[in-house]
Structures are given as C-alpha cells and as structure tokens.
Amino acid sequence: DTGVSQDPRHKITKRGQNVTFRCDPISEHNRLYWYRQTLGQGPEFLTYFQNEAQLEKSRLLSDRFSAERPKGSFSTLEIQRTEQGDSAMYLCASSPGTGFSLYEQYFGPGTRLTVT
Amino acid sequence: AQTVTQSQPEMSVQEAETVTLSCTYDTSESNYYLFWYKQPPSRQMILVIRQEAYKQQNATENRFSVNFQKAAKSFSLKISDSQLGDTAMYFCYFGNEKLTFGTGTRLTIIP
Numbered sequence: 001d002t003g004v005s006q007d008p009r010h011k012i013t014k015r016g017q018n019v020t021f022r023c024d025p026i027s028e029h030n031r032l033y034w035y036r037q038t039l040g041q042g043p044e045f046l047t048y049f050q051n052e053a054q055l056e057k058s059r060l061l062s063d064r065f066s067a068e069r070p071k072g073s074f075s076t077l078e079i080q081r082t083e084q085g086d087s088a089m090y091l092c093a094s095s096p097g098t099g100f101s102l103y104e105q106y107f108g109p110g111t112r113l114t115v116t
Numbered sequence: 117a118q119t120v121t122q123s124q125p126e127m128s129v130q131e132a133e134t135v136t137l138s139c140t141y142d143t144s145e146s147n148y149y150l151f152w153y154k155q156p157p158s159r160q161m162i163l164v165i166r167q168e169a170y171k172q173q174n175a176t177e178n179r180f181s182v183n184f185q186k187a188a189k190s191f192s193l194k195i196s197d198s199q200l201g202d203t204a205m206y207f208c209y210f211g212n213e214k215l216t217f218g219t220g221t222r223l224t225i226i227p
Contacts, residue, residue, distance in 0.1 A: 033215070040220070040222075041219060041220070042207050042217035042218055042219050042220050043161075043207070043217050044217075045214075045215040045216075045217075048215070091161065093161075102149075102211075103149050103151070103211030103212065103215070104149075104151065104163065104166060104211070105163070106163070107153075107160050107161035107162075108160060109159075109160045110160065
C-alpha cells in the first residue's frame with residue numbers, strides 16, 4: 001500500500017504530557033498537510049510543507065504545537081503540555097504539489113488523540 | 117475572509133435515488149479549484165470529484181457530478197443511483213492557499 005500512513009492510530013495521554021505523531025506521505029509528493037478534526041466538523045488546517053519548508057501555519061497552531069519535515073519526506077507533529085481541548089483527530093494529507101494536483105490531497109487514516 | 121458553506125447538515129435518501137448536496141463559497145480569488153471529499157464512518161477521507169474554476173464544463177465521475185456556477189459561487193454535488201456505500205460525511209473543499217473545508221453534510225442512504 002503506497003497511501004499516506006500515520007502513526008500511531010490512537011493515542012491516549014494525560015493532560016500535561018507531550019505527544020508526537022508521525023506522517024509518511026505518498027512518495028514523491030512534495031506537499032504535506034496537517035489538519036485537526038473534531039467530531040462532526042470539517043478538517044481545520046494547521047500547517048503545510050512544501051518539501052522541507054513550512055510554508056503556512058494556522059493561528060490554531062499555538063506555541064505548544066510544532067511540526068517538522070526535516071528531509072522533505074515524513075513529518076512529525078508534536079503537541080507539548082497537552083490540554084483536554086487538544087482531543088481530536090489529527091489528519092495528515094499529501095499532494096503532488098504541481099499544477100492542478102497542488103491542492104488535490106490524499107489523506108491518511110488519522111491519529112485520534114484523547115487527553116484525559 | 118474565505119468561507120465555504122454547506123447548508124445541509126444532514127440528508128437521507130432511499131437507495132437508488134438521486135441526491136444533491138449544496139456548497140457555496142465566498143472568495144475574491146479568480147483562479148481556484150474545488151473538490152468534494154467523502155469520509156465514511158470511521159474511515160479516511162477520500163477524494164470524490166474535482167473542478168477547475170476556469171473550466172465551465174461540469175466535472176463528472178461515474179455516478180457523481182457537479183453543478184458549478186462560478187458567478188453564483190455555488191458548487192453542488194449530485195449523486196445518482198445512490199448506494200449504501202455512499203453513506204458518509206461529505207465535505208466541500210476550496211483549494212487554494214487558504215485550504216478551506218466546509219462543515220460537512222452527513223448523508224445516509226436508506227435501504
């Protein structure tokens with residue numbers, strides 16, 4: 001399977017702990033996106049990368065959130081000092097990054113975070 | 117500000133019927149892309165159909181088609197001969213640098 005993969009699929013953590021999620025995009029996809037989705041809502045954009053460069057960050061991405069894509073391949077999203085409000089599904093997507101395909105995103109299965 | 121509005125939070129139709137999901141958007145951009153995504157229960161987001169704003173011809177993918185009205189900023193999705201597997205959340209997505217999803221329509225196909 002060469003789709004977008006995310007790890008872990010589920011994470012339960014206690015408030016105040018740090019968590020890190022990993023996303024492996026489709027190979028050769030230049031763009032990688034992170035979204036947050038709460039129950040019954042549409043995905044909310046967090047940040048995206050063009051290769052290793054982080055081009056855009058949402059205001060939703062507070063100082064406790066950081067994302068990296070060090071070699072332009074996989075990406076990590078870290079949440080420090082988690083709060084109960086961080087409980088959500090974290091989605092990763094990738095796109096070829098050129099022409100029409102620039103915004104045609106392929107999504108991973110998501111990481112469901114529960115903060116207790 | 118760029119907004120995407122899906123005015124139908126929930127819809128249900130009988131199997132084999134046709135259903136239309138509405139989406140309107142507000143933007144000052146002239147060149148953009150529009151997409152419909154499907155998210156089945158507990159499953160990942162899947163691309164259904166895409167439309168380039170500069171193309172007047174409406175996109176079609178098998179049983180799925182769109183009615184794109186650029187002047188009205190409307191982008192509705194029509195599902196013909198609906199099937200049980202079409203049960204899902206459907207999201208309208210405005211593709212430009214602002215990456216805006218609508219709030220979704222929960223579609224249930226009734227056997």
